[in-house]
Structures are given as structure tokens and as C-alpha cells.
Amino acid sequence: MDPQIIGMIYASTAVGVSLILALAGIGSALGWGLITSRFIESIARQPELRPMLTGQVLFVGGLMESFPFIVLGISMWFTFANPFVSGATAAAKALAGG
Numbered sequence: 001m002d003p004q005i006i007g008m009i010y011a012s013t014a015v016g017v018s019l020i021l022a023l024a025g026i027g028s029a030l031g032w033g034l035i036t037s038r039f040i041e042s043i044a045r046q047p048e049l050r051p052m053l054t055g056q057v058l059f060v061g062g063l064m065e066s067f068p069f070i071v072l073g074i075s076m077w078f079t080f081a082n083p084f085v086s087g088a089t090a091a092a093k094a095l096a097g098g
Contacts, residue, residue, distance in 0.1 A: 001092045009084050017075045024071040031064045 039057045043050050 001089050005088065006085055009088060010082065013078055013082055013084060017078050020071060021075055024068040028065065028068045032061065035061055035064070 035057055039053060042053050
């Protein structure tokens with residue numbers, strides 16, 4: 001298989017992975033901003049609920065923070081064990097008759 005094609009596959013994968021990671025980071029930052037703003041609004045309305053709300057905010061925040069780490073794992077899989085290269089190699093071998 002042509003090394004130039006493999007290089008293009010890796011370059012396209014790198015661009016895709018960087019976009020995925022950037023969007024996951026932006027989404028996480030926006031999520032934390034929304035969660036904390038609603039938390040502060042809730043405390044301002046009913047200060048006696050602060051202990052209960054604090055636990056819920058930390059729980060939901062922890063669940064929300066797991067998403068970028070999952071995305072990071074998938075992105076590293078695309079980066080280091082690129083399935084597109086093996087698929088292109090198999091397709092090239094099938095076209096060549098081998």
C-alpha cells in the first residue's frame with residue numbers, strides 16, 4: 001500500500017481526534033458552568049438545602065466528568081491502534097487479488 005495514503009489516513013484521524021477532544025472539553029466546561037450556576041441559584045433561594053444540594057452537585061459533576069475520560073480513551077484507540085489503516089490495507093489486498 002502507498003505510504004502517502006497511510007499518511008493521509010493518519011493525518012485525517014489526527015484532525016478528527018483533535019476535534020473530538022476539543023468538543024468534549026468544551027462540553028464538559030459548559031456542563032460544569034451550568035451545574036454550578038444552578039447550584040448557586042438554588043442555595044440563594046433555599047439556603048437550608050445546601051448540604052443535600054452539595055452532594056447531588058458533586059455526584060452529577062462526577063458523572064459528567066467521566067464523559068471526557070471515556071472520549072479520551074476512544075481517541076487514544078483511534079490514534080494508536082488506528083482501525084482505518086488496517087481496513088484500508090485489507091481493502092488494498094482484496095483489490096490486488098491477494
